Amino acid sequence: MIKFGYQQGSFSAPTRSAMILLDQGTELIFNGPCMFDFDYAVRLTGKSNVNIGAHVVFGHDVKIYSEESITIGDYCRVAFGSCFIDTNYHYSIELSNGAVRKKSAPIEIGRYNWIGNTSTIMKGTRTPEGTIIASKGFLNKNYVKLGEGGTNIVLAGSPANIVQKGYARILCLEMEKKY
Structure with missing residues (x-):
């Protein structure tokens, strides 16, 4: 079942x-x-393909803007105010050599990612399975490559960097109640 407009416990x-x-x-x-x-807000233009995995939960005020491709893996949680945008809608040129940069690139979010509130996921971002993204993270890199293929990394900052390795989100509600 796909449910739009459930109240999870908004902060505004x-x-x-x-x-x-x-x-x-x-x-x-x-x-x-x-x-x-x-x-x-979900806005797909061009020839966009947005593929959302099973058991994904989006918090209050999440935006998805796509012109190319966004893939979000199974069991991801996306906190309030976060934004996925695979395009900057405008081309830019490098004046020193005349190279024109692509205005869009795919986003690939691994399974079991936990995306902190008000994070921005930009074009070309790839995250490995089990990634935790700190609040207000700005992602614009291939973190699968930067993490040397490992899983369960913690990203923080603007632009985001790997700040920890070997951490995972607790997925079991019964286990969460113990703490």
Whole structure:
């Protein structure tokens, strides 16, 4: 079941507004149960393909803007105010050599990622399985490569860097209650 507009426990008063804009030729694919809190926005343009894994939960005021491709792995949690954007909507040129940079690149979020509140996930970002992203993280790199293929890393900062390795989110609610 895909649920839009469930109240998870917002940190601000929801306006109970939402937007889903899917241009012709785009795809929004859900691979299992998924929930969006209030005030979300999903905008797919160009030939975008957004693929959301099973049991993904999006908090209040999350935005997904895609022109190319965004993949979010199974069992990810995305805290309030976070944004995924695989394009900057404008080309830029390197004046020293005339090279024009691509305006968009795929985003690939690994399974079991925990994305802290108000994080921004930009074009070209790749995260390994089990990544924890600190609040207000700004991701714009291939962290799979930077983490040397390892899993369970902690990212923090703007732009985000690997600050810890070998940490995992507790997935069992019964286990969380013990602490």
